[in-house]
Amino acid sequence: MSTVGNSTNIFWQESPVGKLERQKLLKQKGCVVWITGLSGSGKSTLACSLSRELYTRGKLSYVLDGDNLRHGLTRILVSKAEDRTENIRRVGEVAKLFADAGLICIASLISPYRKDRDACRAMLPDANFVEVFMNMPLELCEERDSKDLYKLARAGKIKGFTGIDDTYEPPFNCEIEINQKDGICPTPGAMAGEVVSYLEEKGYLQDQ
């Protein structure tokens, strides 16, 4: 008997077309670019700019944005720590499928806890997980406050808000860190350029 989680009699069904064949067709290598950081740090901005830049270069990507997924796939998972862990696990599983399909999957989530991000990394075979840390100061994110959420959190109207009354654990070993330079945030194009250079250097954008 085969057991997976709480289910029994479950078997893996192989597909006749494999990842390598899909990658050859797409002329790229599937991977996950996982963008983590505080609310307002620029995750969605980078995800959008990066997907546009990849499209311009003829490379297929797909953005999984935490906010958007909360309209469907993860809508029942609110903001308790265990909900976030399950939210991130599910998005990690979906990202893994996109990478297996041969796409450059751009996941953009606060993903505040190191162990949850590391669990997603561990799901990806052959280190095809590129963690991008939006290392922006809380003051900048709070000043931006594009959704007025920090104001609500400071007023105690949102509980467990990351950076205010819940922790954000910065990565120890991310592949890319986006920082302000001389107190100025790089433009969206420059941030995307940094990620594209990394993907190019590691062979993700080459014919397979």
Ligand SMILES: Nc1ncnc2c1ncn2[C@@H]1O[C@H](COP(=O)(O)OS(=O)(=O)O)[C@@H](OP(=O)(O)O)[C@H]1O
């Ligand atoms: N308590 C609390 N803390 C932080 N953020 C909150 C919270 N409640 C709602 N929001 C809004 O939900 C968005 C976070 O969704 P994520 O899926 O990225 O979060 S997480 O990775 O599960 O932590 C996040 O989106 P971004 O602002 O784009 O980061 C917020 O708009």
Ligand SMILES: Nc1ncnc2c1ncn2[C@@H]1O[C@H](COP(=O)(O)OP(=O)(O)O)[C@@H](O)[C@H]1O
């Ligand atoms: N590199 C940047 N330069 C200038 N403004 C930015 C930059 N990145 C993000 N912003 C602005 O900051 C706000 C929050 O960005 P967003 O991408 O929504 O953050 P997050 O997805 O992390 O919550 C938006 O108004 C966005 O236009």
